[in-house]
Amino acid sequence: MQLDTLVLRLALSAIFGGMVGLERERKNQAAGLRTHLLICLGATILMMLSIYMAQAFPGDAADPSRIAAQVVSGIGFLGAGAIVRMGLDIRGLTTAASIWVVAAIGLVTGAGMYAAAVIAVGIVLFALGILERISTKVFPKAVTRRLSLSGEGLQERVETIRGIIEDQRVEIHGMSIDYQVKKEGVTMHLDVLIPKDIPVNQLVVSLSDIPGVKRVNLEFHPGT
Incomplete structure:
Protein backbone atom coordinates (compact mmCIF):
# COMPACT_ATOMS: atom_id res chain seq x y z
CA MET A 1 0.00 0.00 0.00
CA PHE A 139 -43.42 10.63 19.29
CA PRO A 140 -42.78 12.10 22.76
CA LYS A 141 -41.45 9.34 24.99
CA ALA A 142 -42.69 8.61 28.46
CA VAL A 143 -40.05 8.40 31.19
CA THR A 144 -40.10 6.17 34.26
CA ARG A 145 -39.48 8.04 37.52
CA ARG A 146 -39.49 7.24 41.22
CA LEU A 147 -42.16 9.29 43.02
CA SER A 148 -42.04 9.44 46.82
CA LEU A 149 -44.63 10.90 49.19
CA SER A 150 -44.10 11.32 52.93
CA GLY A 151 -46.67 12.25 55.58
CA GLU A 152 -49.30 10.87 57.89
CA GLY A 153 -52.30 8.70 57.04
CA LEU A 154 -51.25 8.16 53.43
CA GLN A 155 -52.18 4.48 53.57
CA GLU A 156 -55.80 5.61 53.97
CA ARG A 157 -55.59 7.84 50.90
CA VAL A 158 -54.07 5.38 48.43
CA GLU A 159 -57.07 5.55 46.10
CA THR A 160 -57.07 9.36 46.22
CA ILE A 161 -53.39 9.46 45.33
CA ARG A 162 -53.88 6.89 42.58
CA GLY A 163 -56.79 8.87 41.14
CA ILE A 164 -54.84 12.14 41.01
CA ILE A 165 -51.89 10.45 39.30
CA GLU A 166 -53.98 8.58 36.71
CA ASP A 167 -56.12 11.66 35.95
CA GLN A 168 -52.96 13.26 34.54
CA ARG A 169 -52.30 10.30 32.20
CA VAL A 170 -49.45 9.04 34.40
CA GLU A 171 -49.20 5.25 34.69
CA ILE A 172 -48.31 3.55 37.98
CA HIS A 173 -46.01 0.54 37.49
CA GLY A 174 -45.28 -0.26 41.12
CA MET A 175 -46.01 0.88 44.66
CA SER A 176 -44.54 0.30 48.12
CA ILE A 177 -45.37 1.80 51.53
CA ASP A 178 -42.92 2.22 54.43
CA TYR A 179 -44.44 2.59 57.89
CA GLN A 180 -42.52 4.52 60.56
CA VAL A 181 -44.24 3.22 63.67
CA LYS A 182 -42.51 5.36 66.30
CA LYS A 183 -42.85 8.57 64.30
CA GLU A 184 -46.35 7.72 63.07
CA GLY A 185 -45.21 8.60 59.56
CA VAL A 186 -45.66 6.91 56.22
CA THR A 187 -43.48 7.03 53.08
CA MET A 188 -45.02 5.87 49.83
CA HIS A 189 -42.83 5.01 46.81
CA LEU A 190 -44.34 4.75 43.33
CA ASP A 191 -42.74 3.86 40.00
CA VAL A 192 -44.58 6.06 37.49
CA LEU A 193 -44.41 6.43 33.71
CA ILE A 194 -44.71 10.14 32.89
CA PRO A 195 -45.27 11.30 29.27
CA LYS A 196 -42.89 14.08 28.30
CA ASP A 197 -45.76 16.42 27.42
CA ILE A 198 -47.12 16.27 30.99
CA PRO A 199 -46.05 19.21 33.23
CA VAL A 200 -44.54 17.51 36.27
CA ASN A 201 -44.95 20.65 38.38
CA GLN A 202 -48.71 20.31 38.13
CA LEU A 203 -48.52 16.71 39.32
CA VAL A 204 -46.33 17.62 42.29
CA VAL A 205 -48.62 20.51 43.31
CA SER A 206 -51.73 18.31 43.07
CA LEU A 207 -50.14 15.65 45.28
CA SER A 208 -48.89 18.26 47.76
CA ASP A 209 -52.48 19.48 48.31
CA ILE A 210 -53.59 16.08 49.63
CA PRO A 211 -54.25 16.25 53.39
CA GLY A 212 -51.46 14.59 55.35
CA VAL A 213 -48.81 14.90 52.62
CA LYS A 214 -45.76 16.72 53.97
CA ARG A 215 -43.18 15.98 51.29
CA VAL A 216 -43.21 15.04 47.59
CA ASN A 217 -40.04 13.94 45.81
CA LEU A 218 -39.69 13.12 42.10
CA GLU A 219 -36.35 11.73 40.91
CA PHE A 220 -34.84 13.01 37.67
CA HIS A 221 -31.85 11.84 35.64
CA PRO A 222 -29.86 13.46 32.80
CA GLY A 223 -30.83 12.82 29.18
CA THR A 224 -29.42 10.26 26.76
Missing part, protein backbone atom coordinates in the same frame (compact mmCIF):
# COMPACT_ATOMS: atom_id res chain seq x y z
CA GLN A 2 1.38 3.40 -1.02
CA LEU A 3 2.19 5.93 1.70
CA ASP A 4 -0.24 8.53 0.35
CA THR A 5 -3.08 5.98 0.38
CA LEU A 6 -2.22 4.96 3.92
CA VAL A 7 -2.18 8.57 5.15
CA LEU A 8 -5.44 9.35 3.34
CA ARG A 9 -7.29 6.43 4.91
CA LEU A 10 -6.03 7.15 8.41
CA ALA A 11 -6.84 10.86 8.11
CA LEU A 12 -10.33 10.20 6.80
CA SER A 13 -10.87 7.64 9.54
CA ALA A 14 -9.94 10.19 12.22
CA ILE A 15 -12.25 12.76 10.63
CA PHE A 16 -15.19 10.36 10.33
CA GLY A 17 -14.84 9.06 13.87
CA GLY A 18 -14.33 12.57 15.21
CA MET A 19 -17.49 13.86 13.54
CA VAL A 20 -19.64 11.24 15.25
CA GLY A 21 -17.72 11.69 18.51
CA LEU A 22 -18.37 15.44 18.50
CA GLU A 23 -22.10 14.81 18.41
CA ARG A 24 -21.84 12.47 21.40
CA GLU A 25 -19.54 14.97 23.15
CA ARG A 26 -22.21 17.63 22.71
CA LYS A 27 -24.67 15.34 24.55
CA ASN A 28 -22.19 15.01 27.45
CA GLN A 29 -21.70 11.28 26.89
CA ALA A 30 -18.68 9.55 28.42
CA ALA A 31 -17.79 8.05 25.02
CA GLY A 32 -17.21 11.26 23.11
CA LEU A 33 -14.76 12.73 20.60
CA ARG A 34 -11.59 10.87 21.56
CA THR A 35 -13.28 7.52 22.09
CA HIS A 36 -15.06 7.48 18.72
CA LEU A 37 -11.99 8.80 16.90
CA LEU A 38 -9.74 6.11 18.36
CA ILE A 39 -12.25 3.32 17.69
CA CYS A 40 -12.65 4.35 14.06
CA LEU A 41 -8.89 4.76 13.62
CA GLY A 42 -8.17 1.38 15.20
CA ALA A 43 -10.72 -0.37 12.99
CA THR A 44 -9.16 1.26 9.92
CA ILE A 45 -5.68 0.11 10.91
CA LEU A 46 -6.88 -3.45 11.45
CA MET A 47 -8.70 -3.46 8.12
CA MET A 48 -5.57 -2.28 6.31
CA LEU A 49 -3.61 -4.97 8.13
CA SER A 50 -6.10 -7.55 6.85
CA ILE A 51 -5.64 -6.35 3.29
CA TYR A 52 -1.85 -6.33 3.66
CA MET A 53 -1.81 -9.86 5.07
CA ALA A 54 -3.91 -11.15 2.17
CA GLN A 55 -1.59 -9.50 -0.35
CA ALA A 56 1.67 -10.44 1.37
CA PHE A 57 0.66 -14.04 2.03
CA PRO A 58 -1.70 -15.11 -0.75
CA GLY A 59 -3.58 -18.33 -0.34
CA ASP A 60 -6.33 -19.83 1.71
CA ALA A 61 -4.48 -19.20 4.96
CA ALA A 62 -4.70 -15.40 4.57
CA ASP A 63 -8.35 -14.51 4.96
CA PRO A 64 -8.83 -10.69 4.79
CA SER A 65 -12.20 -10.93 6.53
CA ARG A 66 -10.89 -12.68 9.64
CA ILE A 67 -9.58 -9.62 11.48
CA ALA A 68 -12.61 -7.55 10.45
CA ALA A 69 -14.90 -10.19 11.92
CA GLN A 70 -13.02 -10.03 15.22
CA VAL A 71 -13.39 -6.24 15.27
CA VAL A 72 -17.16 -6.56 14.86
CA SER A 73 -17.47 -9.01 17.74
CA GLY A 74 -14.86 -7.36 19.98
CA ILE A 75 -16.34 -3.87 19.75
CA GLY A 76 -19.33 -5.18 21.70
CA PHE A 77 -17.31 -4.97 24.92
CA LEU A 78 -16.85 -1.22 24.50
CA GLY A 79 -20.50 -0.80 23.59
CA ALA A 80 -21.59 -2.69 26.69
CA GLY A 81 -19.47 -0.38 28.82
CA ALA A 82 -21.40 2.64 27.52
CA ILE A 83 -24.74 1.22 28.71
CA VAL A 84 -25.55 2.09 32.30
CA ARG A 85 -28.60 1.90 34.54
CA MET A 86 -29.55 5.14 36.26
CA GLY A 87 -32.36 4.56 38.73
CA LEU A 88 -35.25 3.16 36.73
CA ASP A 89 -33.85 4.19 33.33
CA ILE A 90 -31.36 2.62 30.93
CA ARG A 91 -28.87 5.08 29.43
CA GLY A 92 -26.20 4.79 26.75
CA LEU A 93 -27.92 2.53 24.20
CA THR A 94 -27.58 5.15 21.46
CA THR A 95 -23.92 5.75 22.31
CA ALA A 96 -23.28 1.99 22.26
CA ALA A 97 -24.83 1.84 18.79
CA SER A 98 -22.71 4.78 17.61
CA ILE A 99 -19.57 3.01 18.86
CA TRP A 100 -20.50 -0.10 16.89
CA VAL A 101 -21.25 1.80 13.68
CA VAL A 102 -18.07 3.91 13.99
CA ALA A 103 -16.07 0.68 14.03
CA ALA A 104 -17.85 -0.36 10.84
CA ILE A 105 -17.05 3.02 9.28
CA GLY A 106 -13.41 2.49 10.20
CA LEU A 107 -13.43 -0.91 8.48
CA VAL A 108 -14.87 0.39 5.21
CA THR A 109 -12.46 3.35 5.30
CA GLY A 110 -9.55 0.96 5.74
CA ALA A 111 -10.84 -1.03 2.77
CA GLY A 112 -10.86 2.10 0.62
CA MET A 113 -14.66 2.32 0.34
CA TYR A 114 -14.69 6.09 0.80
CA ALA A 115 -18.14 6.70 -0.66
CA ALA A 116 -19.70 4.15 1.71
CA ALA A 117 -17.91 5.76 4.66
CA VAL A 118 -19.04 9.30 3.77
CA ILE A 119 -22.64 8.19 3.25
CA ALA A 120 -22.60 6.23 6.52
CA VAL A 121 -21.27 9.21 8.49
CA GLY A 122 -23.98 11.41 6.99
CA ILE A 123 -26.72 8.96 7.94
CA VAL A 124 -25.31 8.53 11.47
CA LEU A 125 -25.18 12.29 12.08
CA PHE A 126 -28.69 12.65 10.68
CA ALA A 127 -29.97 9.90 12.99
CA LEU A 128 -28.21 11.27 16.09
CA GLY A 129 -29.14 14.90 15.48
CA ILE A 130 -32.01 15.81 13.19
CA LEU A 131 -33.90 12.52 13.41
CA GLU A 132 -33.73 12.59 17.21
CA ARG A 133 -35.38 16.01 17.34
CA ILE A 134 -38.05 14.95 14.86
CA SER A 135 -38.89 11.73 16.71
CA THR A 136 -39.03 13.57 20.05
CA LYS A 137 -41.59 16.03 18.70
CA VAL A 138 -43.68 13.49 16.78
Whole structure:
Protein backbone atom coordinates (compact mmCIF):
# COMPACT_ATOMS: atom_id res chain seq x y z
CA MET A 1 0.00 0.00 0.00
CA GLN A 2 1.38 3.40 -1.02
CA LEU A 3 2.19 5.93 1.70
CA ASP A 4 -0.24 8.53 0.35
CA THR A 5 -3.08 5.98 0.38
CA LEU A 6 -2.22 4.96 3.92
CA VAL A 7 -2.18 8.57 5.15
CA LEU A 8 -5.44 9.35 3.34
CA ARG A 9 -7.29 6.43 4.91
CA LEU A 10 -6.03 7.15 8.41
CA ALA A 11 -6.84 10.86 8.11
CA LEU A 12 -10.33 10.20 6.80
CA SER A 13 -10.87 7.64 9.54
CA ALA A 14 -9.94 10.19 12.22
CA ILE A 15 -12.25 12.76 10.63
CA PHE A 16 -15.19 10.36 10.33
CA GLY A 17 -14.84 9.06 13.87
CA GLY A 18 -14.33 12.57 15.21
CA MET A 19 -17.49 13.86 13.54
CA VAL A 20 -19.64 11.24 15.25
CA GLY A 21 -17.72 11.69 18.51
CA LEU A 22 -18.37 15.44 18.50
CA GLU A 23 -22.10 14.81 18.41
CA ARG A 24 -21.84 12.47 21.40
CA GLU A 25 -19.54 14.97 23.15
CA ARG A 26 -22.21 17.63 22.71
CA LYS A 27 -24.67 15.34 24.55
CA ASN A 28 -22.19 15.01 27.45
CA GLN A 29 -21.70 11.28 26.89
CA ALA A 30 -18.68 9.55 28.42
CA ALA A 31 -17.79 8.05 25.02
CA GLY A 32 -17.21 11.26 23.11
CA LEU A 33 -14.76 12.73 20.60
CA ARG A 34 -11.59 10.87 21.56
CA THR A 35 -13.28 7.52 22.09
CA HIS A 36 -15.06 7.48 18.72
CA LEU A 37 -11.99 8.80 16.90
CA LEU A 38 -9.74 6.11 18.36
CA ILE A 39 -12.25 3.32 17.69
CA CYS A 40 -12.65 4.35 14.06
CA LEU A 41 -8.89 4.76 13.62
CA GLY A 42 -8.17 1.38 15.20
CA ALA A 43 -10.72 -0.37 12.99
CA THR A 44 -9.16 1.26 9.92
CA ILE A 45 -5.68 0.11 10.91
CA LEU A 46 -6.88 -3.45 11.45
CA MET A 47 -8.70 -3.46 8.12
CA MET A 48 -5.57 -2.28 6.31
CA LEU A 49 -3.61 -4.97 8.13
CA SER A 50 -6.10 -7.55 6.85
CA ILE A 51 -5.64 -6.35 3.29
CA TYR A 52 -1.85 -6.33 3.66
CA MET A 53 -1.81 -9.86 5.07
CA ALA A 54 -3.91 -11.15 2.17
CA GLN A 55 -1.59 -9.50 -0.35
CA ALA A 56 1.67 -10.44 1.37
CA PHE A 57 0.66 -14.04 2.03
CA PRO A 58 -1.70 -15.11 -0.75
CA GLY A 59 -3.58 -18.33 -0.34
CA ASP A 60 -6.33 -19.83 1.71
CA ALA A 61 -4.48 -19.20 4.96
CA ALA A 62 -4.70 -15.40 4.57
CA ASP A 63 -8.35 -14.51 4.96
CA PRO A 64 -8.83 -10.69 4.79
CA SER A 65 -12.20 -10.93 6.53
CA ARG A 66 -10.89 -12.68 9.64
CA ILE A 67 -9.58 -9.62 11.48
CA ALA A 68 -12.61 -7.55 10.45
CA ALA A 69 -14.90 -10.19 11.92
CA GLN A 70 -13.02 -10.03 15.22
CA VAL A 71 -13.39 -6.24 15.27
CA VAL A 72 -17.16 -6.56 14.86
CA SER A 73 -17.47 -9.01 17.74
CA GLY A 74 -14.86 -7.36 19.98
CA ILE A 75 -16.34 -3.87 19.75
CA GLY A 76 -19.33 -5.18 21.70
CA PHE A 77 -17.31 -4.97 24.92
CA LEU A 78 -16.85 -1.22 24.50
CA GLY A 79 -20.50 -0.80 23.59
CA ALA A 80 -21.59 -2.69 26.69
CA GLY A 81 -19.47 -0.38 28.82
CA ALA A 82 -21.40 2.64 27.52
CA ILE A 83 -24.74 1.22 28.71
CA VAL A 84 -25.55 2.09 32.30
CA ARG A 85 -28.60 1.90 34.54
CA MET A 86 -29.55 5.14 36.26
CA GLY A 87 -32.36 4.56 38.73
CA LEU A 88 -35.25 3.16 36.73
CA ASP A 89 -33.85 4.19 33.33
CA ILE A 90 -31.36 2.62 30.93
CA ARG A 91 -28.87 5.08 29.43
CA GLY A 92 -26.20 4.79 26.75
CA LEU A 93 -27.92 2.53 24.20
CA THR A 94 -27.58 5.15 21.46
CA THR A 95 -23.92 5.75 22.31
CA ALA A 96 -23.28 1.99 22.26
CA ALA A 97 -24.83 1.84 18.79
CA SER A 98 -22.71 4.78 17.61
CA ILE A 99 -19.57 3.01 18.86
CA TRP A 100 -20.50 -0.10 16.89
CA VAL A 101 -21.25 1.80 13.68
CA VAL A 102 -18.07 3.91 13.99
CA ALA A 103 -16.07 0.68 14.03
CA ALA A 104 -17.85 -0.36 10.84
CA ILE A 105 -17.05 3.02 9.28
CA GLY A 106 -13.41 2.49 10.20
CA LEU A 107 -13.43 -0.91 8.48
CA VAL A 108 -14.87 0.39 5.21
CA THR A 109 -12.46 3.35 5.30
CA GLY A 110 -9.55 0.96 5.74
CA ALA A 111 -10.84 -1.03 2.77
CA GLY A 112 -10.86 2.10 0.62
CA MET A 113 -14.66 2.32 0.34
CA TYR A 114 -14.69 6.09 0.80
CA ALA A 115 -18.14 6.70 -0.66
CA ALA A 116 -19.70 4.15 1.71
CA ALA A 117 -17.91 5.76 4.66
CA VAL A 118 -19.04 9.30 3.77
CA ILE A 119 -22.64 8.19 3.25
CA ALA A 120 -22.60 6.23 6.52
CA VAL A 121 -21.27 9.21 8.49
CA GLY A 122 -23.98 11.41 6.99
CA ILE A 123 -26.72 8.96 7.94
CA VAL A 124 -25.31 8.53 11.47
CA LEU A 125 -25.18 12.29 12.08
CA PHE A 126 -28.69 12.65 10.68
CA ALA A 127 -29.97 9.90 12.99
CA LEU A 128 -28.21 11.27 16.09
CA GLY A 129 -29.14 14.90 15.48
CA ILE A 130 -32.01 15.81 13.19
CA LEU A 131 -33.90 12.52 13.41
CA GLU A 132 -33.73 12.59 17.21
CA ARG A 133 -35.38 16.01 17.34
CA ILE A 134 -38.05 14.95 14.86
CA SER A 135 -38.89 11.73 16.71
CA THR A 136 -39.03 13.57 20.05
CA LYS A 137 -41.59 16.03 18.70
CA VAL A 138 -43.68 13.49 16.78
CA PHE A 139 -43.42 10.63 19.29
CA PRO A 140 -42.78 12.10 22.76
CA LYS A 141 -41.45 9.34 24.99
CA ALA A 142 -42.69 8.61 28.46
CA VAL A 143 -40.05 8.40 31.19
CA THR A 144 -40.10 6.17 34.26
CA ARG A 145 -39.48 8.04 37.52
CA ARG A 146 -39.49 7.24 41.22
CA LEU A 147 -42.16 9.29 43.02
CA SER A 148 -42.04 9.44 46.82
CA LEU A 149 -44.63 10.90 49.19
CA SER A 150 -44.10 11.32 52.93
CA GLY A 151 -46.67 12.25 55.58
CA GLU A 152 -49.30 10.87 57.89
CA GLY A 153 -52.30 8.70 57.04
CA LEU A 154 -51.25 8.16 53.43
CA GLN A 155 -52.18 4.48 53.57
CA GLU A 156 -55.80 5.61 53.97
CA ARG A 157 -55.59 7.84 50.90
CA VAL A 158 -54.07 5.38 48.43
CA GLU A 159 -57.07 5.55 46.10
CA THR A 160 -57.07 9.36 46.22
CA ILE A 161 -53.39 9.46 45.33
CA ARG A 162 -53.88 6.89 42.58
CA GLY A 163 -56.79 8.87 41.14
CA ILE A 164 -54.84 12.14 41.01
CA ILE A 165 -51.89 10.45 39.30
CA GLU A 166 -53.98 8.58 36.71
CA ASP A 167 -56.12 11.66 35.95
CA GLN A 168 -52.96 13.26 34.54
CA ARG A 169 -52.30 10.30 32.20
CA VAL A 170 -49.45 9.04 34.40
CA GLU A 171 -49.20 5.25 34.69
CA ILE A 172 -48.31 3.55 37.98
CA HIS A 173 -46.01 0.54 37.49
CA GLY A 174 -45.28 -0.26 41.12
CA MET A 175 -46.01 0.88 44.66
CA SER A 176 -44.54 0.30 48.12
CA ILE A 177 -45.37 1.80 51.53
CA ASP A 178 -42.92 2.22 54.43
CA TYR A 179 -44.44 2.59 57.89
CA GLN A 180 -42.52 4.52 60.56
CA VAL A 181 -44.24 3.22 63.67
CA LYS A 182 -42.51 5.36 66.30
CA LYS A 183 -42.85 8.57 64.30
CA GLU A 184 -46.35 7.72 63.07
CA GLY A 185 -45.21 8.60 59.56
CA VAL A 186 -45.66 6.91 56.22
CA THR A 187 -43.48 7.03 53.08
CA MET A 188 -45.02 5.87 49.83
CA HIS A 189 -42.83 5.01 46.81
CA LEU A 190 -44.34 4.75 43.33
CA ASP A 191 -42.74 3.86 40.00
CA VAL A 192 -44.58 6.06 37.49
CA LEU A 193 -44.41 6.43 33.71
CA ILE A 194 -44.71 10.14 32.89
CA PRO A 195 -45.27 11.30 29.27
CA LYS A 196 -42.89 14.08 28.30
CA ASP A 197 -45.76 16.42 27.42
CA ILE A 198 -47.12 16.27 30.99
CA PRO A 199 -46.05 19.21 33.23
CA VAL A 200 -44.54 17.51 36.27
CA ASN A 201 -44.95 20.65 38.38
CA GLN A 202 -48.71 20.31 38.13
CA LEU A 203 -48.52 16.71 39.32
CA VAL A 204 -46.33 17.62 42.29
CA VAL A 205 -48.62 20.51 43.31
CA SER A 206 -51.73 18.31 43.07
CA LEU A 207 -50.14 15.65 45.28
CA SER A 208 -48.89 18.26 47.76
CA ASP A 209 -52.48 19.48 48.31
CA ILE A 210 -53.59 16.08 49.63
CA PRO A 211 -54.25 16.25 53.39
CA GLY A 212 -51.46 14.59 55.35
CA VAL A 213 -48.81 14.90 52.62
CA LYS A 214 -45.76 16.72 53.97
CA ARG A 215 -43.18 15.98 51.29
CA VAL A 216 -43.21 15.04 47.59
CA ASN A 217 -40.04 13.94 45.81
CA LEU A 218 -39.69 13.12 42.10
CA GLU A 219 -36.35 11.73 40.91
CA PHE A 220 -34.84 13.01 37.67
CA HIS A 221 -31.85 11.84 35.64
CA PRO A 222 -29.86 13.46 32.80
CA GLY A 223 -30.83 12.82 29.18
CA THR A 224 -29.42 10.26 26.76
